[in-house]
Amino acid sequence: MFDVFFSHILAKVSLTQAEKDTIKTFFVSKKLRKKQYLLQEGDVCKYMSFVEKGLLRSYNVDEKGDEHMNLFAWEGWWTSDMYSFFSGEKAVLNIDAIEDAELLMITRSDFEEMTLKVPVMDRYFRILFQNSLVTKERRLVSSNTHTAAEKYIQLAQNNSELIRRVPQNLIASYLGLAPETLSRIKKTITSHE
Amino acid sequence: MFDVFFSHILAKVSLTQAEKDTIKTFFVSKKLRKKQYLLQEGDVCKYMSFVEKGLLRSYNVDEKGDEHMNLFAWEGWWTSDMYSFFSGEKAVLNIDAIEDAELLMITRSDFEEMTLKVPVMDRYFRILFQNSLVTKERRLVSSNTHTAAEKYIQLAQNNSELIRRVPQNLIASYLGLAPETLSRIKKTITSHE
DNA sequence: AATTCAGATTGACATAGATCAAGTGTATTT
DNA sequence: AAATACACTTGATCTATGTCAATCTGAATT
Numbered sequence: 001m002f003d004v005f006f007s008h009i010l011a012k013v014s015l016t017q018a019e020k021d022t023i024k025t026f027f028v029s030k031k032l033r034k035k036q037y038l039l040q041e042g043d044v045c046k047y048m049s050f051v052e053k054g055l056l057r058s059y060n061v062d063e064k065g066d067e068h069m070n071l072f073a074w075e076g077w078w079t080s081d082m083y084s085f086f087s088g089e090k091a092v093l094n095i096d097a098i099e100d101a102e103l104l105m106i107t108r109s110d111f112e113e114m115t116l117k118v119p120v121m122d123r124y125f126r127i128l129f130q131n132s133l134v135t136k137e138r139r140l141v142s143s144n145t146h147t148a149a150e151k152y153i154q155l156a157q158n159n160s161e162l163i164r165r166v167p168q169n170l171i172a173s174y175l176g177l178a179p180e181t182l183s184r185i186k187k188t189i190t191s192h193e
Numbered sequence: 194m195f196d197v198f199f200s201h202i203l204a205k206v207s208l209t210q211a212e213k214d215t216i217k218t219f220f221v222s223k224k225l226r227k228k229q230y231l232l233q234e235g236d237v238c239k240y241m242s243f244v245e246k247g248l249l250r251s252y253n254v255d256e257k258g259d260e261h262m263n264l265f266a267w268e269g270w271w272t273s274d275m276y277s278f279f280s281g282e283k284a285v286l287n288i289d290a291i292e293d294a295e296l297l298m299i300t301r302s303d304f305e306e307m308t309l310k311v312p313v314m315d316r317y318f319r320i321l322f323q324n325s326l327v328t329k330e331r332r333l334v335s336s337n338t339h340t341a342a343e344k345y346i347q348l349a350q351n352n353s354e355l356i357r358r359v360p361q362n363l364i365a366s367y368l369g370l371a372p373e374t375l376s377r378i379k380k381t382i383t384s385h386e
Numbered sequence: 387a388a389t390t391c392a393g394a395t396t397g398a399c400a401t402a403g404a405t406c407a408a409g410t411g412t413a414t415t416t
Numbered sequence: 417a418a419a420t421a422c423a424c425t426t427g428a429t430c431t432a433t434g435t436c437a438a439t440c441t442g443a444a445t446t
Contacts, residue, residue, distance in 0.1 A: 060334050068337045070330065083327045092334070115316065122316040123308065129322035134276045136329040137263065141253050141285070143336065144261045144369040148403070167423065176337040178404055183425055341433070362393065371434050376395055 001029055004052045005104055008076045012127045019118050026110040032056070032101040038079070039095040045084035047105035051077050054101025055165055058093045059173070069174035072098070072166055078128070098166065143176065149185045151175050194222055197245045198297055201269045205320045212311050219303040225249070225294040231272070232288040238277035240298035244270050247294025248358055251286045252366070262367035265291070265359055271321070291359065336369060342378045344368050 002024060009015065015023070029052075032038060038056060039045050051073050058070040058079055070093055073079035084091035085108060106114065115122045142151060152175060156163050163171065172182035195217060202208065208216070225231060231249060232238050248267040251274070252260045263286055266272035277284035278301060299307065308315045335344060345368060349356050356364065365375035
């Protein structure tokens, strides 16, 4: 159950067996069926969730009812509405399962307690958030700098697993494109080589 | 010199005097004149810099030579090309001063040493990065969800200091807009109320 | 005070990508 | 196997925003 979890943490920091045992006590596990919600906007995001298995997406819905993908999380990723989780305010994001999933979840107060009891977890999350920041920074630069086609090509190169596992209309939304646009882009790309 | 610095850190974590003294030893200070570069793309970003005073901007330049604003940093903010700083690879961002500035700078190896000697700094940066992530998450959602006008209005409401201190063409770039577009947007907004 | 120069505005036009509307293929459910 | 729904494609427009060029303004430099 904690296999993927600890292998991902140990890739960033070292843990004693005692620390591992302590950490385990703060998490609850949950299975999620395809299409099932983990979080709906308007609710408070009570958990930060680590994906042991499966694939989830988080997205927001605008006034017109259109969905805008925020990010995808599969084995080894964390997902939550971070703002809601840390502030206790209502979530603006929805999270649901694209594939059946197994999660390890921690509440805000347990998160605080865990970092106090096992301070090296501050370091783990420092590094985790640091890496996410770099990725987000790059994605934002890319979203301003590149054309639709360039953005897709970049994504396909850096994230081939995403392309394989996620329906194309969600990829389009992730890139801020209409599904029709992405369909057309793919046609011109494949014909070009 | 360390006034703003410690007041910002102490807002997130507690430090003993001994810890403060240790932390100080890892930083060097630097003054920067308006228009002066802190970092040019292609160089490695050797420092992460805390802004004690003044205003800096980081941006990247595309193949056509157009600038795309990444973010602005004034008193109390950190700035760097995070990817370059932590990986040692060449920077893609440029950083320069919009106003004369005073900085506190730390190298990568000193950053590592500092977090090992003063582990509570892992916690400080965990919280710092966590907050930045939330902000970036929101900005990205907003950039996909809203029209140009909506983005500007949101920014103006949440970041009036930015509007006051930063030239309009850079604000435009920050929002991913042509300067002409922002100019026109402002006109329609003001006439509407 | 005169001269630059950076920033902001305005107009005319171009275009990437969105929207609307059919239609096709292929999974999933019954 | 039929029925239904979902993902994807294609074509015909529409529109928000970009681009190019001219002008204006005020602040900085000489």
